[in-house]
Amino acid sequence: MALAATGIIFRREFNAYLRSPMGYIVAAVVLLIDGILFYVMALNPPDGELLLSGQALGRFLYIASGMTAIAAVALSIRLVAEERQTGTLLLLDTSPVRDWEILLGKFLSALAFLSLITVATLYMPMLILVNGKISVGHILIGYLGLTLIGGTVLAIGLFATALTRHQLVAAAVASLITGTLFLLWPLAQMVGPPFGRFFAALTIHGRHWVGFEVGTLHLRDVVYYLAMTYFFLFAATKVMEAKRWE
């Protein structure tokens, strides 16, 4: 029943994205901004700098990572807060399903929809692939990175949305946590060791992202993103458990 319940919730949530304008608005905005920034920063850099194909792809992935994080926050904040607000969470709370099954189903549905949006950006690296010299592996590693960073931010968003019935509050909390984890990288470079190393180990971008940007896969980075995702999903489950019995 466990995975069955997760699958049932996954299907409902994924269809909800397809049925609601919210999903399409997020997809349209992300694709539009990705496209504009790709043209402005990767194909025609403002300073007239000539980029190698791999550098252009790296720059695109850099842009896409930020947009993916923003999309992940936008897609995740409704997942629990909306149900709490409309009362539908009571249906799940009084059904024989566990909180982690509910959250996993919701997380996977958001990840699937986010992945659809990400896949829709593939035409940009394909343009570089056709007109320049990059490897398919570089693209695949880059998209694996996008999926991992997207999953991590979705888990953060899920944690935030489990805390409250207000989507705006959830958005603020998710943005604060994600923003802080992004900013740890420049902070790490400013303060130097030993705190700098600590901050660098925690940052969601920078150190853990660079490898994906240049097409180098480090197990350490994959483990980092998976661990962060697990941590926030676990925290969200604990919040749900506490709130279910409040």
Place this chain on the structure above:
Amino acid sequence: MVHLTDVTKFYGSKRALGPVSFEIEKGNTVGFLGLNGVGKTTLLRILACGLRPSSGTALVDGFDVLSNPHEVRKRVGYLPELPPVYRDMTVTDYLTFAGRIKGMTADEVARRMPEVQERTRIVEVRDVPTGHLSQGYRQRVGVAQAIIHEPELLILDEPTHDLDPVQIMEMRAMIRSLKDSHTILISSHILPEISRTCDRLLILNDGEIVASGTEEELGEKLFASRTLAVAVRLGADADGDGDGDRAAAVEAARTAIARVAGVTGVQIPDSPGAEAGEAGAVTFRVEGDSDLRAEVCRALVESGHDVVSLNRAERGLERVFVGLVGKGGTWH
């Protein structure tokens, strides 16, 4: 079916419920009656495993809501005050989701769907998104999700909330039709809803059960003094002076009643609560400390009056309710 022992619920230091203890037999339809905010929803949500009690034991079909919540949830169908419907889903899709999430297989849901839709009379809207439904239909869909998995215990929290009079009657009829197949708990602050659908009542006030029993039993408990409504056709010359004066005749009848041992009060027609009955008859309200119907009847006949009717005055649930909660006039 339901067994509660000293169940309490605190929100911080504020007591919302309890301690409450009661038992409900399988097949009963029990109403929880109380003003808003007295703990009805808290109590029902504890039984539906949507809320953890602060202390005490709550068993549903022998399973503890704390140690075996999954087993309890399988046996309970719950309709909250606002039906938990996803407005982007059609009725059939929603009920399919509800059935599956409650542990039914796709085949079981498909087999059960026509019967549930028929029973809750939502067949005509089965392909309509629930967000486009009227409140009445949405409430019926809420009942349908609560019964789709054939739970033994059905918990309906304010099932006529926000419905118009016709929808309320339809909802009552639907609940009555479910009594054969489920143990039902209903909460309401609307008195007729409770009295017309339930076998037994539990009255809550300030988080505690202040009375339980059938409507009649509650009336007996609360109004220990027996009240009679006596319709009397006054004797033509009741006062014995030959002029047939009506006021005097009324007074004579009142005196005859008042002389009966055990009578503690008589309200005559000019007093509040006493009214003229059928043509030529006057209705007295007689308060006594026991059932005095025979004695009052005999006294009136012996003093030359005809007794047209003699009934125990109706003890409406509203009076019971007012007496128990000590407040008045806030229900519908």
